[in-house]
Amino acid sequence: MEAFYRTFLVFVVGYLFLRFTGKKAVAQMHTFDLLYILILTNIISTPVEVNNLVKAITYAAITVILYKIFIRLSLHNKLRWIIYESPTVLIQNGDIDREGLKKVRMPLNELLSHLRVKGYTDIQSIAMAVMEETGNLSIIPKSEYRPVQPNDLNLQVKKEFIPIPLIMDGQIIYHNLKYLQIDRGWLINEVENKGELVENITLATLLEDGKLFIDNNEEKEHNSNPYYYKPGRDN
Template sequence: MELIYRTIIVFLAGYVFLRMTGKKAVSQMHTFDLLYIFVLTNIISTPVEVNDLGKAIIYGAILVILYKILIRLSLNNKLRWIIYESPTVLIRNGDIDRTGLKKVRMPMNELLSHLRVQGYTDTQNIDLAVMEETGSISVIPKSEYRPIQPNDLNLKVKKEYVPIPLIMDGQIIYHNLKYLQLEQGWLMNEVEKTGEKVENIILATYLENGKLFIDNDVIKKHKGDPYYYNPGEDS
């Protein structure tokens, strides 16, 4: 029982510390972000094996404060380039920068792989490819190879509308109903019109036209249709 109790306390303490840290530390990580996670993980996991629960929580709190100080310092333009690494150019104007590849220790096949993931197959079509300080690679194609934008054709497009989830995994999202100033009775009435039950709905969203779109957990069969081919033995 003591082991279970200590594990729960350590887990909850770690969760609180990460929430205090904010989203940045667990999204795109810089070098000291990653170091922070490693050190904090080691500190909060120690009490599971040894009897140092109080000290671990204190050390963890100190580490959180130190990390928050570093984040604050990184907002200063002069200190930012000390704390963060500078971006490294890998391709410029279609030419591969071998010095940049050597600096980041990236083989050519890995660079080509990163380009393919972003939809580019020819390095000659790339205006600029940069490895950011987070380790991700940003790619800017040459103007003649970039996707056409509505502005290129002098077209006016309406503002993008993001469907708002009202039911997810069989559960009603009450705060979204409140945000839209809709009653639960309206939602249930819309669901009943389709003959579905809330617990069977994997996703229901509020559309721009004020209607409810429902995606249930039933997958339609398309036997023999090549457009619905499933790889593997289940096809």
């Protein structure tokens, strides 16, 4: 029972520390962010094996505070360039920057692989490719190769509407109902009018026209229609 209590407490404390730290530390991590995560996980996991729970939590709290201080310092431009690495240009105006590749220790075939993943096969179509400080590759195509934008054609487009989930995995999303000022009874009535049950619905969203879109758990038969082919043996 004590082992369960100690493990549960360590898990909860670690979760709360990461929540307190913020999304940045667990998303696209810099070198300093990764070091922080490694140190924190080692500290908070110690009580699972040895009997120093309070001391470990104290050290973990100090680590979190120091990390928050360094993050605040990184908001100042001069200190930011000391704490974090600078972006590295790998391609500029269609030419590969070999010094940049050497700096990030990336072979040419790996660079080409990254470009293919991003949908680019010809380096001559790239205005700039940069290895960001997070390790991600940013690619800016030349103007003649970028996708056509409505503004290029002087087209007026309406504002994008994001369908709002009201039911997910058979559960009603009540905070979205409250935000939209929609009564639960209206939702149930709409679901029943479509011959569905809430518990059988994978996703139900409110569309721009005020109608309800429903995706249930049933898969439709497509009678070997090639447009609905699934890779693997599940056809």
